[in-house]
Amino acid sequence: MPTVLRALLLSALLTLIPVAIGVVVSDETAPPPARKPAAYTGTPLSEFDSTKAVVRRAPFCELVPAEAVKAALGTEASAAGYDNGEQTEAIAGGCVAHEYGCRASATEGATPGLAEAWVFAPPVTADWAQRLVAAAGRTPGCAPLPGTPAYGAPSVGLVCTNGDQRSITFRGLYGDAWLACSLSLPAGLPQDQLVDRAGRWCVAVAQAAAVPVG
Known part of the structure; x- marks a missing residue:
């Protein structure tokens, strides 16, 4: 083989080796493909330790994740909050509220539903809380939900x-805060599914209204 041709082939070979090495190194150090964020599911009430939460008697609606509202109602929703001392249609007769609360309703054209939550503005003692529990059990059209996990104490x-x-x-x-929440949906939804969605909604409310740790 002529000397000139041998030199050209050797030069081409030496050029290809670094390129091949660079390709291998590049493939090994390439970042992994981005993962899609997991869909919001919330925390089941059965997995929520309410004994470790202390709730503020203060506005909290803006702290409730929008994903929690959407998951509860199963659709996009419009939400509105109200403060202690305000006159609101959220209370029967549009009376003045002695609580902080919020209401989220399914948007027009969607399956009707309502997610609500409120916390009393005045402090509540343990004795008063026991009376509230007893009174709730006598609410017309309502019945105690058997086997439900604790949502505060009592x-x-x-x-x-x-x-x-x-x-x-x-x-x-x-603590000294009486917290309540509810989820209303068409009666055709199986009760176990409604209970699960309501539990996750109420956990999101308690976490939003809780005193920050640290």
């Missing part, structure tokens, strides 16, 4: 029916 869970709507309500004492 606490109560209720299932209520109003026409073609059924609601699950959890209420309980956190």
Whole structure:
């Protein structure tokens, strides 16, 4: 082989080796493909330790994740909050509220539903909380929900029916704050599914209203 041709082939070979090495190194150090964020599911009430939460008697609605509202109602929703001392249609007769609360309703054209939550503005003693639990059990159209996990101490869970709507309500004492929440959806939804969605909604509410740790 002529000397000139041998030199050209050797030069080409030496050029290809670094390129091949660079390709191998590049493939080994390439970042892994980005993972899609997991869909919001919330925390089941059965996995929530309400004994470790202390709730503020203060506005909390803006701290509730929008994903929690959507997961509870199963659709996009519009939410509105109200403060202690405000006149609101959230209370029967549009009375003045002595609580901090919020209401989220399914948007127009969607399956009707309502997610609510509120915390009393005045402090609540343990004795008063026991009376509230007893009174809740006598609410017309409602019955105690058997086997429900604790939602504060003391606490109560209720299932209520109003026409073609059924609601699950959890209420309980956190420190000196009486916290309540409910989820109402069409009665055609199986009760176990409604209880699960209501539990996750109420946990999201308790976590939003809780005193920050640290």
